[in-house]
């Protein structure tokens with residue numbers, strides 16, 4: 366399952382490219398589907414367009430949270446002003462404050478020039494707090510303060526800067542549950558979750574699958590220069606029945622891959638052009654948390670940072686437990702360590718065997 370890290374600072378196109386794409390490739394930003402569920406989502410988007418009301422978008426991975434966040438901004442009253450996204454889960458804790466608030470030259474070693482943070486850049490526009498559930502409690506307090514006071518200081522600065530941003534957030538966890546577990550501040554929740562848009566998983570809106578398939582076939586056909594213009598009925602049946610744990614992103618990638626592997630003289634997509642990995646729904650949460658861990662490591666690597674071995678170890682222990690469905694002895698054997706070692710490390714990292722079941 367492909368996972369893209371949604372930080373402006375890493376792989377996100379520049380603001381100019383984003384606007385260019387928006388104008389030149391409107392198809393890429395279209396929210397496809399006509400099921401009752403997606404119509405409800407579109408209606409909800411419509412409701413919040415004319416206001417500044419903070420919106421939270423909840424849905425599993427790949428359901429289109431970012432697409433909806435962009436629609437809220439680009440179809441709304443702030444569309445002429447900037448849209449900035451920050452992936453709260455992928456940015457290392459020690460960098461998130463700088464990313465959000467910026468810093469003054471000389472405020473710490475390496476701060477050779479002033480840096481403008483997202484709250485300042487997005488002024489007048491929208492700040493998209495992606496994976497907001499991944500934020501530490503400390504960062505949550507800082508964001509709460511900015512939202513309440515509508516001003517902030519750059520790191521190392523003492524000037525108070527006024528900010529006028531609309532907050533749109535996304536979460537792939539139920540934040541009310543996170544509050545119960547003391548992982549999310551209730552007061553921040555009520556500030557950011559004034560209007561909730563819930564995107565149902567693809568398996569709960571199978572009616573949308575044929576339309577999505579046709580749109581993606583057309584899109585990737587054009588891009589790959591192939592002439593596939595049909596999907597065999599038995600293929601479509603399989604595509605509709607599959608449970609798509611990675612939702613629309615997975616479907617999109619499956620079509621892209623199928624077009625790639627289909628031989629040139631075929632004009633129809635057949636079941637053998639697809640593989641339907643058997644990821645169980647119960648494993649999804651774990652797969653997501655694993656992907657989350659991996660994407661954090663990826664960001665640190667790209668930034669040229671040295672990653673503490675403990676962080677690497679934690680991700681791979683979680684992966685081993687996921688593969689063995691929480692069987693500690695088997696995980697220990699596969700990792701080449703003793704049972705007591707893995708027990709100790711699980712305790713150190715707060716991993717529960719149940720997480721993987």
Ligand SMILES: Nc1ncnc2c1ncn2[C@@H]1O[C@H](COP(=O)(O)OP(=O)(O)OP(=O)(O)O)[C@@H](O)[C@H]1O
Nearest residue numbers: 395396397425426427428429430431432537613614
């Ligand atoms: N209704 C839709 N119509 C067309 N394309 C869609 C739709 N929903 C999602 N997509 C496409 O699927 C991909 C994943 O969507 P997006 O990145 O918005 O999901 P997400 O919920 O933010 O996922 P994650 O939780 O993993 O960050 C994108 O390429 C997006 O354009």
Ligand SMILES: [Mg+2]
Nearest residue numbers: 371430431495
């Ligand atoms: Mg996203």
